[in-house]
Amino acid sequence: MLFCPANNPKLYYTAPSYKPDCIIFDLEDAIEVNEKDAARDLLVEGIKTLDFKDIEIFVRINGVTSPFFKADVEAIVPAGVRNIRLPMCQSAEDVQTLCRLLDAVEEEHHIELGSTKIQVGIETPKGVLGVREIVSTCERVIAISFGAEDYTASLGVERTIKGDELLFARSMIANVASMYDLVATDTVWSDFRDEEGFVEEIRRVKGLGFNSKSCIHPSQVELLHKTFAPSKEDVEKAQKILEAVEQAQVEKGGVIAVNGKMVDVPVITKARKIMALRQKE
């Protein structure tokens, strides 16, 4: 997900050239208070006018306690935005507040009910500990994003390159995302000049179960794609497994062997996910 401040017109047509899977236009932290209206107006016109083709568009709105929250939703959803990141989610009630507003806006504008989806932003210890209740309260929730800067500030700790201080939060989010079949999006890597550190962090969070990451600079997009993509060996292995499965009935609880190794339902599920990821490239 490539972050773009919503108040810079040039980014609306340069960002797509870097081929991110998603662009997230930011109405929140990237926009000064006295420019919130301008950013919102620009986003509305941009969404109505521009064709982003296959790139998914998300918008980080201002939080539920912000004076801009309602105006953001009431402007961007009729304009065509269908994916909203709700920052600083700390309780199921936060998501319910957004859900109720979306119900009303969709009904008023004859938009398919439920078609606007939510990515919950988990950025505090309270949010981390309540993430299961937060994501299960509304069917609109499709993803969880982790925000490390606010999280470490809340904890009163420094962010480190190794990220030990984030392990608990990341593990919690990845597990809950898996449980509810949601996308787990990791936090940004701020030092975009440190490509080695960025790649190392991607490998780390991929190993924890994350399948997406926010980027703050276009140079990070290609690195992210390469590092998250399944390896050639993983793809070949998955292909062999699925070919063997076609000739057996493992889905009904059986077990087969591929290259002398046991292959059962969990292994097959993993192989299918790898092939699905491969097909997306």
Add this chain to the structure above:
Amino acid sequence: MEGTSGYIRKGDAKVTVELTGKDIEVIVHSKLKQMFERHIKQAVRQVLHEEGIHGAKVLVEDEGALDFAIRARTRTAVRRSRGE
């Protein structure tokens, strides 16, 4: 009352709207004025019409903004001129 929105930077436009009781007057400053003045004025007038404005003086300081940016900046400037 006057309202301004946008920045003088590449791809953007600074639009200043002063509500008057008279007609619509649109002044464009742009390096590409010869090619795009008519287009820019059209975008501005469209937004003024949508906002129900019949009398205004609008200054557009354009730095290569696309239509959507001209429209957005005009709309924000109108709202700010109304004190919204």
